[in-house]
Amino acid sequence: MTTSIKTRERTAIIQSLSAGVVPRIGLRHIQVGRAEEIKAVLTDISKIKDESASIRFIIGKYGSGKSFFLNLSRIVALEQKLVVTQADITPDRRLHASNGQARQLYAELMHNMSTKAKPDGGAMVSVVEKWISDLDFTLREEGKDQADITKSIYSQLKPLQDLVSGYDFATVVAKYYEGYFSQNEILQGCAIRWLSGEYITKTEAYHDLGVRTIINDSTIYDYLKLWGSFVRMAGYNGLLVNIDEMGVLSHRLNSSQARNSNYEMILRILNDSLQGNVKSIGFMFAGIDEFLLDRRRGLMSYDALARRLSENEFAREGRKDFSGPVIRLDNLTPEDTYILLHNVRNVFASGDPTKNLIPDEGITGFMTFCAQTLGSEFYMTPGDVVKKFVGFLSVIEQNPDSSWQEILNILPGDSKKESNVSDSPINISNDDNDELVSFKL
Secondary structure (H helix, E strand, O other): OOOOOOHHHHHHHHHHHHOOOOOOOOHHHOOOOOHHHHHHHHHHHHHHHOOOEEEEEEEEOOOOOHHHHHHHHHHHHHHOOOEEEEEEOEOOEOOOOOOOHHHHHHHHHHHOOEOOOOOOOOOHHHHHHHHHHHHHHHHHHOOOOHHHHHHHHHHHOHHHHOOOOHHHHHHHHHHHHHHHHHOOHHHHHHHHHHHOOOOOOHHHHHHHHOOOOOOOHHHHHHHHHHHHHHHHHOOOOOEEEEEEOOHHHHHOOOOHHHHHHHHHHHHHHHHHHHHOOOOOEEEEEEEEHHHHHOOOOOHHHOHHHHHHHOOOOOOOOOOOOOOOOEEEOOOOOHHHHHHHHHHHHHHHOOOOHHHOOOOHHHHHHHHHHHHHHHHHHHHOOHHHHHHHHHHHHHHHHHOOOOOHHHHHOOOOOHHHHHOOOOOOOOOOOHHHOOOOOOOOO
16 A cells, blocks of 8 residues: 655655655654564553653664654654653753753753644643643633632642742743733743743843742753653653763763763663652663763763663573663664665655656665675665665656666666575565554553
């Protein structure tokens, strides 16, 4: 069964893949493999929905599909009615700092907050307003007047006040309601600005909102936990925090003290998640192999993390164990690579097989060409494979007078003889590609 692909999705997928980055939309059109890993993520989501917590470290080589897997997990989580927030670590955005870098990471996470209704980010306001409007409607149905509703808003937020930094968080949400009821957009904007971590001084926050604290480098984790509890109150199933490019911490922070401070924060999150000290929140950290394994700069250089993240010695010879926090992304098989390239060809054709730029033999010819050029390295980085294939198809699309054989410098018919892929046709069924996975637990 074929599925028509929207022009917007086609453009986003091709542009992203040609630049070597992961598209934010249309992933279902190119997703392949990783079924067992996605099942592990579904198990984590089930824990979050049951008011528990989860933590995962997604580890793989450059181009192995870590960012793709995070985005895939984001889509799965949104389908399961979680709120998802996502950001990349950079030298200016990290988990622990003293000059505003941690607060900037928090601000980026808040900017990228997503729900199923707003999957592309910017969902913070809608999450807050969903809680407020639902509660306001319920109380008015009960015949409460405005004074009673205002009191109820504060009483409903009392569970948050029992958490670290919860009193001011609850106060600011209540201030947003005051602005919401009185149509005071300035007060609403100040509340969202505070919740987004954009206030720099306590004096300004006190003047605008009457609170004496602001979200700073030392408190971002406390506020992420508060968001985990608040989104449950707003009718969602929990919060998933995805953080990519963790290798920046291990290999771009030259100060060992700065690295260890960030590792201490990771250890705190790991302990809380595994020991049941937090609820309704999950964390996914993605990084290169060296981020985990480097004994001098990576997580394994920090003894407490090394003990907790060591691999199960019995999970070897192809056996996998997803009970621990680490998910290692293995290389795609040649068969999976073939299907992946088949899906990319389908995107170029907008889902119409009659518009395919090359036949199936062209895919095997391309794989043979690359395998002969790059050897076994060809299958180690799906990102590089796809980037090269998108470039190949783009040249064919823009040069219709040139055949794919000419571009690959092979004679017609040679691809099948030299292919490392099985001569028998690979069973490519797109019946399961219309949906990423079954999202029902």
